[in-house]
Amino acid sequence: MTNLTLTPGPVERHLRARRDTGRGLLMPYVTGGITPGWTDYLRAFAAAGADAIEVGLPFSDPTLDGVTIQQASDTALARGASTRRILADLSGLPDLGVPLVVSTYYNLVLHDGGEAFCAALRRAGVTGLIVPDLPMHEADELTDVAAAAGIELVLLASPATPEPRLAEISRRSRGFVYAVSLMGTTGERAALGASAAELTTRIRRGTDRPVLLGFGISTPDQAREAGRHADGVVVGAAVMRRVLDGAGPDDLRAFLATLRQALDQE
Amino acid sequence: MTNLTLTPGPVERHLRARRDTGRGLLMPYVTGGITPGWTDYLRAFAAAGADAIEVGLPFSDPTLDGVTIQQASDTALARGASTRRILADLSGLPDLGVPLVVSTYYNLVLHDGGEAFCAALRRAGVTGLIVPDLPMHEADELTDVAAAAGIELVLLASPATPEPRLAEISRRSRGFVYAVSLMGTTGERAALGASAAELTTRIRRGTDRPVLLGFGISTPDQAREAGRHADGVVVGAAVMRRVLDGAGPDDLRAFLATLRQALDQE
Amino acid sequence: MRDVSTSSRSVPTMGEPRALGRFGEYGGRYAPESLVEACREVAEAFREAWADPGFRGTLAELLALHAGRPTPLTPARRLSGELGVRLYLKREDLTHTGSHKINNVLGQALLAVRMGRRRLIAETGAGQHGVATATAAALLGLEATVFMGQRDIERQELNVFRMRMLGAEVVPVTTGSRTLKDATSEAMRHWVGVTGDTHYCVGSVVGPDPYPWMVREFQRVIGDEARAQCAAALPTGVPDQVVACVGGGSNAAGTFAGFADTQARLVGVEAEGGAGAARGRLGVLHGCRSLFLQDDDGQITQAHSIAPGLDYPGVGPEHAHLRDLGRARYVTVTDDEAVGAAIRLARTEGIVPALESAHALAWVIRAADAGELPAGSTVLMTLSGRGDKDISTLKELL
Amino acid sequence: MRDVSTSSRSVPTMGEPRALGRFGEYGGRYAPESLVEACREVAEAFREAWADPGFRGTLAELLALHAGRPTPLTPARRLSGELGVRLYLKREDLTHTGSHKINNVLGQALLAVRMGRRRLIAETGAGQHGVATATAAALLGLEATVFMGQRDIERQELNVFRMRMLGAEVVPVTTGSRTLKDATSEAMRHWVGVTGDTHYCVGSVVGPDPYPWMVREFQRVIGDEARAQCAAALPTGVPDQVVACVGGGSNAAGTFAGFADTQARLVGVEAEGGAGAARGRLGVLHGCRSLFLQDDDGQITQAHSIAPGLDYPGVGPEHAHLRDLGRARYVTVTDDEAVGAAIRLARTEGIVPALESAHALAWVIRAADAGELPAGSTVLMTLSGRGDKDISTLKELL
Ligand SMILES: Cc1ncc(COP(=O)(O)O)c(C=O)c1O
């Protein structure tokens, strides 16, 4: 059974601390191995004021991702990306001052086995883990295994999640609660859905753990609006579309700076 | 009911008379309306020593004909041939000194009605009729109607015809008995089948009416051999192939002369 | 609406034909002398077999275990609602190989075995009868040769390959209109040469005696089953209308046979361009006296239908007789109406019918819309086959 | 030959899954959080419906009247003679739309109506599940959208048009291998956005709980019917071997369910290039924990099979469990063996099987030839579908 009395881990402590200064949190995403020098994106993210960085381990069948991240995954895999190589790349990085959170599909975790997988993450300096196809009721074992390895397993909450379950997710999630802003896949959207505010409010009723809104947040305006409800945002497809279009670390740094600014204005 | 006590009609009398001189009988066939001056073929036939002439009324669905006569029928129909026109053409002919026998499928007879059809034949100088898809057991009515109009309805006998029926056909046939030399459609063949001799012998057991062998007889040699068993031959496809290939009346006259000669040698 | 004088007349219809295979003035055995004996043998063998419970039992078993009989009677609920009638479909599309043709073919193939034949020949239009023949031949270890018009070969590619896959030889017929009529002529021509070891498996209620009678008897299973199913499913026991499409007329004959002695009105639906019963005149073709489309000179004209199985200029002799008696009536629908009906059935009932069968439905729809079928009347329609074979035709159209 | 230790073991297999939809260590509900509630609703609705005689009655009626159940058990007499075994075929090819997929789809469509959904979505490989879904949707007045890999769209043209004719929207999937796996991913992605009014009609015993269980229960009718038919037809009552092809594994699961508590040996036959059960390793895909083909990095590899319905790199979780238990075994056959078996069945029994089903037969032939099936042993094989859809594939090959 998951030990519910654990004290917060480093990711949560870091995010809480930043939030408590009144800062809107920003967690940009990059698909690991997407370009030869892909870790430069991480440096750029940190420099642009990211509060945490999400690194995707590409999977052959990203069933919860829209076209942009599907394409990014395919590109990275075609370049030979794998869990092992991506973690090796991360190991070579200096401390960026913000927590690294890996996200991937459960098959890649199972492939190595939860213990080995989490140990490898930890060795690479990763402290958080997001597994979008491992919902709360299947996550107990990995939560414990991860915790034992020093990894915080983040759970996702969705607008469709009904009441008692939502509180349970908020309680059992580690690091932060990943609030899925809308009923859909990842990918840029024209506007933030009403469901985002609603869901955040509902989550907040049960926890004071940081809540980051993700899925579809693509523009400074959307980030600003999301920041009004949640503690911060995850920005994935909007980053990856630029990367796929050839944008380099500096371009991304500039883009993230606009998001940072939007969050800070709030 | 067919009046079985009728005395022979002109076709039969003519053929009997010729046969009784020891002559092998020759009945060439032409598809009516096959060329603009198609009746010239009839003159050529007579001149070449035909003992009777068969004129086919082309039908859209010649189910008992092989490719040559199918093609001849199609050609004639495409030229606008019809019962009416063909008979009109025949009406214009002088007496050729040999009986004219029309052959066609039963649908064309039914179309005008047996009585009108036979009357029209008679008016055109025709005295015999062959309807290959009107077998003996369906032929009573037409036999009588034809007889009343002065037309002899020839019945066909086949190698497959069993015994009591064969005698019946021989008895009921008028003009002559048409012995189908083989189990097949009309069309040229490499050799005369054994069934030809056998069938002729069987027919002869029951009648002294003239017996002509038809279907597949294409060469002088075959005619000569057929003449050994039967009273004569019908030659259709071998004539029509030449006509379709462009042979004129003189060419056909020459061809028929070879058959005449072969029959006479016997 | 109901024509009492017709429907209440009690005629002993759809029994055995009279002598010489006559249905009224139609039928007969107008075969070339070379085929007369072969026809007689088939007639004799059929008569014996049909009286033999052993033969019937074997056939019934094949129909059940191999062909999937009985077929259901499906209430077409959504379409019925739209039309304001109660429409029931006799589902011959669910038989093995996808049409009613298999009923007849299994019967004839079994008869061929009984007669010591080692080979079947057949003509085919839509290819359904050819596929059924190839199937029965494979099942019973016979050889099969199927004659098919070149034009039909082109529009029914799927079935051509199915036949070949089943081991049958498919012979393209390039004469005449290159459709069913010519394929039939060619099969007859071929049969003359091989009667000794080959059975000609005619595909509809046409041809020389005993075919029209025999094929109707082999298809009677449709009507017999439907009669019993209607008795169980319909409040009235017997439907008001019994409807089937008519090419040669075998699915209609088999269906009608189950209802000939009832008050049900019988409706045969022909293709506008192949309306032998509705618009043919007396003639003889392919061995029988019946109604055929002809020109002023007595030449058989070419039929034209989007449904290859209805693309035949004549109709079986018993239908001609039923028409004369007034026991059945024969109506026509256009290609467009048939295609529309096919789509409508697909969208309302999830059934893509053969274009042949869609003709029957098109009439039901038209008659219901026109008020010719009183609201609430019950209609039994034989869905003679499934539409898979027509998909490429439809695809080009839609 | 008989492995007594395995076959006599009495395990309570193929009942309800354990908590969280587990079959042994497999199964579960590994759905994104956005779909968890939708899955729960389906599970709850299914559990209630399945316990409701009204629902069961309506479904049974649809299966009988619309889909043509029961399907026959056909003794394959000529092929049995050649092989020296007694082979019986459970004829799912005779169902409406031509494969066992309709059994499941009618169940789920009825459930969707019960849940107040107005629309069905589905993934399809061979197109059979798509056609079945489009059919059920038309029949029950629902909308339907079918996701299909671009590669499958190309090789199953006929089915694509059938779906459209039935009123369904067909969405081409151009990602990944452009086959079933990718179509499934795309359907799941789409479902996330429309759970409120749309039921995801999964086509095999895969996906998150309750699908593997529910689909097996809807397919159980195959095994239940076959069990009763074997009891009546076989001297031994129960066949020695029960064989079915395995893509996701629904026809096999439905068949096996009828025989799980007997001495019959259960054999699942996979495509050589899609052998999830025979050669997969533990993983999670499309919502469930099971066996999947993967590379050394844990990426799912692309399956390759001439049979689009077997072109899936995984297998349903219950099969993984049956394999672990030793209750069923899983074997593979090559494309060539399957094609050969299809032709052989066509030529000996007059049945052109779906290439998927031909895999099951290919194993029977191989095992009989190799003496693995003792002479005279009885084999029940589920013929999951008819081969019409594969004709163009075969045509290119032959
Ligand atoms: C499905 C279907 N229905 C009907 C017909 C027409 O035949 P019949 O009028 O003999 O029933 C055919 C002929 O091929 C057919 O395939």
Ligand SMILES: Cc1ncc(COP(=O)(O)O)c(C=O)c1O
């Ligand atoms: C005819 C047929 N058989 C088998 C399958 C494989 O599915 P399953 O393994 O779920 O029975 C399919 C899938 O499309 C199919 O169409």
